[in-house]
Amino acid sequence: MPERNLETGTCEGGQRYRRLQSIACALPTPQNRLSRRRRPAAEALADAGFVVAAINHSGDSYQVRGGPNDSIAALATRTTDIRRLIGHMLRQWPAHVSLDDRRIGFYGFSRGGYTGLVLIGARPDFERLPPLPSSPCASAPQGLACAGMRQRFRELLATPLVHDTRIKAAVIADPLSTVFDAEGLKNVATPIQLWASAYGGDGVTPESVAAIRRSLPTAPDWRLADKAGHFGFLAPCSPAQLASGPGICRDSPGFDRIAFHAAFNAEIVAFFQRHLAKERVASPR
Secondary structure (H helix, E strand, O other): OEEEOOOEEEEEEOOOOOOOOOEEOOOOOOOOOOOOOHHHHHHHHHHHEEEEEEEOOOOOOOOOOOOOOOOHHHHHHHHEEEEEEHHHHOOOOHHHOOOOOOOOEEEOOOOOOOOHHHHOOOOOOOOHOOOOOOOHHHHHHHHHHHHHHHHHHHHHOOOOOOOOEEEEEEEEEEOOOOOOOOHHOOOOOEEEEEEEEEEEEOOOHHHHHHHHHHHOOOEEEEEEEEEEHHHHHOOOOHHHHHOHHHHHOOOOOOHHHHHHHHHHHHHHHHHHHHHOHHHHOOOOO
């Protein structure tokens, strides 16, 4: 599948799908050191008639995560990245005239799921997040260094986070959920298909995702990935990938990642087809 480099990332299949009228914006997973391999969800959407665009967040990727430059402040810039990506696709991508700006969907997993919730109207409360292991607030929460960090963080987040009303439907999988409560989710009106893993992982718990389900003002299309851990939402791994990234690739007993993704991808496609159909989103230009 051809690739085209953009200011904001990569649009897959840019030449192959020029005649199509819809796009789905998707985030690579934050731990996605396997990002160069086949992405079944993106390909399933493209095969169903969507143009799929995906980016890596420069300040929040697996290369940064856990290192000295890892900062929770990156959560404040993710939505701006996606808004720019959508704008680029609609105005500057060579085939932008073929895209319908009324039929835009979003898919996000883990921190990408957090990003999607904010884009469609959620307001996070970052005080609910536990400090990163490298933060002075983890070792000395009452110290001056922690106080200074908290103050800088509050200043950084003083400007409201970016929302994007162009997104008409969202699939959210195992999102970073602890930053949201009912008050922060009260303005979310976009249709959501919400997926939770049975066991969670990487800071995401089944209880925190279920709390999102209960707190949304309109009930989402709720789906549970039975016997799956958090990383079960990543594409199936090759033997080499399993050897290099067992924490990401190894599944719980009884979970068949290949079979799961066949069903998962079909559910995603069906959801977007229902909610981005022309008759559902048609409005005067």
